[in-house]
Amino acid sequence: MTEVLHELLRGSLDHCVKCTICETACPVSNVTPLFPGPKYVGPQAERYRVDDEPAVEWSVDYCSGCGICTQVCPQGVKIAEINALARHKVKQQRGVPLRDRLIARPTVLGRLGTPVARLANASLRSRPLRAGIERAIGVHRHAPVPKLAGRTFRSWARRHQSPPRVRRVVYFHGCGTEYYEPDIGEKTVAVLEHNGFQVEIPKQGCCGLPLQSNGLFDDARKYVLRLARALAPRARDGALIVGNATSCTLMLKREAREILGLADDPDLKLVSERTYDVCELLLELHDRGELKTEMRPVEETVAYHAPCQQQGHWIGKPALDLLALVPGLEVQELDARCCGIAGTYGLKRDKYEIAMAVGADLFRQIRDSRAGLVACDSETCRWQIEHATRLPSAHPIELLHRAYGL
Amino acid sequence: MRPTLHYDAVVVGAGVAGLTAAARLAEGGAKVCVLAKGVGSTHLAAGTVDVLGYDPERVESPAEALPELVAARPDHPYALVGVDAIGAALGWFAERVERGPQPGYRYVGNLDRNQLLPTAVGAARPSALVPETMAAGDLRAAEPVCAVGLRPLREFHASLCAANIARSGVEARAVEVPLDADRPDENALAIARRFEDPAVRRAFADRLASHLREGERVALPAVLGVRDPHAAWSELESRLGRRVFEIPTLPPSVPGIRVFDALRAAVRAAGGRIVMGAEVVGADRDGDRVTALRAHTAGRATTYGARWVVLATGGFASGALTLGSDWVVRERVLGLPVRGVPGAGEPRFGPDYFGDQPLARAGIAVDSAQRAEGLENVLVAGAALPGAEPWREGSGEGISLASGHRAAELVRAEEGLAAAA
Numbered sequence: 001m002t003e004v005l006h007e008l009l010r011g012s013l014d015h016c017v018k019c020t021i022c023e024t025a026c027p028v029s030n031v032t033p034l035f036p037g038p039k040y041v042g043p044q045a046e047r048y049r050v051d052d053e054p055a056v057e058w059s060v061d062y063c064s065g066c067g068i069c070t071q072v073c074p075q076g077v078k079i080a081e082i083n084a085l086a087r088h089k090v091k092q093q094r095g096v097p098l099r100d101r102l103i104a105r106p107t108v109l110g111r112l113g114t115p116v117a118r119l120a121n122a123s124l125r126s127r128p129l130r131a132g133i134e135r136a137i138g139v140h141r142h143a144p145v146p147k148l149a150g151r152t153f154r155s156w157a158r159r160h161q162s163p164p165r166v167r168r169v170v171y172f173h174g175c176g177t178e179y180y181e182p183d184i185g186e187k188t189v190a191v192l193e194h195n196g197f198q199v200e201i202p203k204q205g206c207c208g209l210p211l212q213s214n215g216l217f218d219d220a221r222k223y224v225l226r227l228a229r230a231l232a233p234r235a236r237d238g239a240l241i242v243g244n245a246t247s248c249t250l251m252l253k254r255e256a257r258e259i260l261g262l263a264d265d266p267d268l269k270l271v272s273e274r275t276y277d278v279c280e281l282l283l284e285l286h287d288r289g290e291l292k293t294e295m296r297p298v299e300e301t302v303a304y305h306a307p308c309q310q311q312g313h314w315i316g317k318p319a320l321d322l323l324a325l326v327p328g329l330e331v332q333e334l335d336a337r338c339c340g341i342a343g344t345y346g347l348k349r350d351k352y353e354i355a356m357a358v359g360a361d362l363f364r365q366i367r368d369s370r371a372g373l374v375a376c377d378s379e380t381c382r383w384q385i386e387h388a389t390r391l392p393s394a395h396p397i398e399l400l401h402r403a404y405g406l
Numbered sequence: 407m408r409p410t411l412h413y414d415a416v417v418v419g420a421g422v423a424g425l426t427a428a429a430r431l432a433e434g435g436a437k438v439c440v441l442a443k444g445v446g447s448t449h450l451a452a453g454t455v456d457v458l459g460y461d462p463e464r465v466e467s468p469a470e471a472l473p474e475l476v477a478a479r480p481d482h483p484y485a486l487v488g489v490d491a492i493g494a495a496l497g498w499f500a501e502r503v504e505r506g507p508q509p510g511y512r513y514v515g516n517l518d519r520n521q522l523l524p525t526a527v528g529a530a531r532p533s534a535l536v537p538e539t540m541a542a543g544d545l546r547a548a549e550p551v552c553a554v555g556l557r558p559l560r561e562f563h564a565s566l567c568a569a570n571i572a573r574s575g576v577e578a579r580a581v582e583v584p585l586d587a588d589r590p591d592e593n594a595l596a597i598a599r600r601f602e603d604p605a606v607r608r609a610f611a612d613r614l615a616s617h618l619r620e621g622e623r624v625a626l627p628a629v630l631g632v633r634d635p636h637a638a639w640s641e642l643e644s645r646l647g648r649r650v651f652e653i654p655t656l657p658p659s660v661p662g663i664r665v666f667d668a669l670r671a672a673v674r675a676a677g678g679r680i681v682m683g684a685e686v687v688g689a690d691r692d693g694d695r696v697t698a699l700r701a702h703t704a705g706r707a708t709t710y711g712a713r714w715v716v717l718a719t720g721g722f723a724s725g726a727l728t729l730g731s732d733w734v735v736r737e738r739v740l741g742l743p744v745r746g747v748p749g750a751g752e753p754r755f756g757p758d759y760f761g762d763q764p765l766a767r768a769g770i771a772v773d774s775a776q777r778a779e780g781l782e783n784v785l786v787a788g789a790a791l792p793g794a795e796p797w798r799e800g801s802g803e804g805i806s807l808a809s810g811h812r813a814a815e816l817v818r819a820e821e822g823l824a825a826a827a
Binding site: 024273283315321 | 410442596674
């Protein structure tokens with residue numbers, strides 16, 4: 001942990017004026033008394049956390065790490081980051097259960113599962129087996145687990161030749177694309193190429209976000225630095241890095257540096273400065289008049305949910321501006337805050353009910369919207385939304401892909 | 407490649423002044439983006455529109471008192487914006503709330519006569535424009551008050567409130583009604599979310615009805631829903647067969663959150679963008695114009711090109727102004743010159759916390775068109791303007807609404823944008 005950074009996070013709590021704005025926005029404390037709220041466990045309880053003494057306040061384990069508190073704080077207090085460090089300390093003290101060690105490693109699960117995808121998918125949809133898994137390791141029997149695609153994005157990318165162009169981007173696809181939704185990766189590449197980018201896809205691994213949110217900081221550091229080493233050489237040559245997995249790009253941009261104390265790593269710093277959420281990049285392209293806007297009509301009503309981690313980029317909702325370019329498409333902006341899943345939080349036996357209660361407001365808005373499809377930038381949120389509403393969900397880039405007729 | 411976004415106007419701050427300016431500009435067809443470090447003061451305010459409550463005695467009619475104030479205090483924000491702009495801004499606001507996301511919810515009142523509403527401790531507070539859900543609290547009416555405390559809400563003490571209302575000459579008493587709560591204390595927002603549920607309202611009305619006496623009006627802490635307060639309030643009035651009114655509580659303020667939701671919806675409906683978390687950290691200038699603002703984006707700064715900038719960043723409370731240990735007041739966003747700072751040897755602070763605090767009148771130095779000193783295209787609105795002490799005057803929302811609205815009108819006039827929407 002870089003001392004300076006730790007001090008910056010911890011020092012920010014002196015700016016807390018106890019205005020409660022974070023508490024109005026916290027999705028978790030609004031549905032369960034088990035989590036007393038970001039202000040309480042953050043700026044207030046932090047004063048009782050002493051470096052070499054054991055943690056005395058354990059409710060921070062119920063924080064889902066969505067980061068909304070930091071985003072709405074008008075005084076710049078790094079509430080979510082302070083709480084992530086506190087959660088890490090609690091986890092260190094109590095030990096991290098096997099379940100959390102497993103679900104925090106999507107690359108391991110993906111690699112093991114992909115060759116036997118059909119069997120794995122069937123097993124994870126078998127009720128008795130899920131009940132057994134719940135009893136054995138504590139993954140809730142109803143929690144949404146995605147379907148393995150049975151092929152990797154990498155296997156497509158290896159064969160794919162991106163036409164040479166002056167403008168190059170590096171595509172960071174993340175584990176969700178790699179093992180579960182390779183088609184979204186292919187569409188992202190197609191949309192980027194259609195808009196004049198040459199897309200490079202270097203070999204890459206997990207960003208370490210699930211490890212970090214489960215309190216496994218040492219492993220998370222290893223993962224994210226390995227990824228930074230893979231991406232940095234391209235960034236050094238001037239390429240931008242672009243990703244569709246919005247929580248993973250946020251990890252690269254900000255969270256790893258702030259929460260894991262890696263602010264000074266030169267590779268990560270470079271990668272952090274040059275990483276873009278795909279919609280962020282395309283909107284900037286559009287603003288310069290360089291985004292292709294010849295599109296075919298998509299006659300559909302879509303509800304759009306901006307996930308918490310997407311909001312943590314501090315870029316507004318660029319997907320809305322992009323989707324507004326699609327003729328025929330009616331987009332309804334949802335303003336409910338969170339779907340509840342928060343990466344791996346809602347998978348856990350002790351958190352599933354909370355996660356579903358957190359998302360209830362969003363699910364109700366989705367049903368009221370009468371939309372046939374929910375657009376959302378984060379894969380785990382899409383899986384949660386599909387699980388709770390039985391409606392299909394898509395990354396905004398998929399709608400652009402359709403509109404371009406690619 | 408370093409991409410930049412371009413806007414006709416970038417508004418800094420998501421409080422009442424910023425959201426008003428942004429909505430109004432977007433309604434005129436401008437491409438608008440709001441950049442905000444976080445949520446503004448709406449969540450901490452009462453949700454009423456206080457225009458002028460004290461000058462220094464209690465004001466009965468803002469319409470009558472404002473011309474005198476403007477004449478006597480040429481440094482006051484109201485002198486800057488002009489009395490006419492206040493009425494126009496209030497009218498605009500009331501309309502946007504009516505069109506807003508809370509069905510049927512509206513504001514009542516005007517500049518001719520202040521309403522006298524009880525605060526959470528039962529003091530009388532003059533306000534020009536108030537939510538319909540508060541209007542029946544006017545203490546100039548003689549009807550006795552039954553103040554209702556809700557068991558898990560520790561921030562509203564009905565007996566204290568009632569005792570103080572009684573001191574102002576209106577008969578008042580208190581009752582406590584327990585709500586089924588799953589925790590020992592809950593804030594107003596948590597309870598308000600539960601009051602969205604008709605079953606909760608029905609059970610509560612049943613429980614309360616037997617406590618009430620003939621001819622009493624019912625005072626509740628402001629917990630009657632965030633999304634649909636009109637439905638909650640009218641249902642309680644009809645079930646209880648009497649006037650019901652809300653009293654704003656300590657933060658988080660439910661009626662304040664409704665104001666934020668309504669103004670945000672107005673910005674979005676007109677096509678404006680809102681970027682939360684994006685703290686503005688610098689600007690690019692070309693002579694006496696700001697050409698772009700640099701704001702924090704995760705990992706880097708993003709530049710937002712702007713033909714116009716509206717600074718609605720607030721004052722000391724939001725951190726937009728700071729007082730250094732060297733006794734220098736600094737404007738932190740763009741480093742602009744400030745005005746209204748007491749000179750050497752003059753008193754900066756007074757001994758009475760809620761009394762005269764000269765330093766609090768500091769703000770960004772502006773000309774008569776709200777332009778920041780030395781900058782052609784930067785306008786200032788809201789608590790960032792110098793010359794007012796809103797908590798003493800009861801003028802905070804009035805200043806924010808009127809100056810935010812007028813800033814947009816000034817830009818629209820310069821740009822030749824559509825006059826009225």
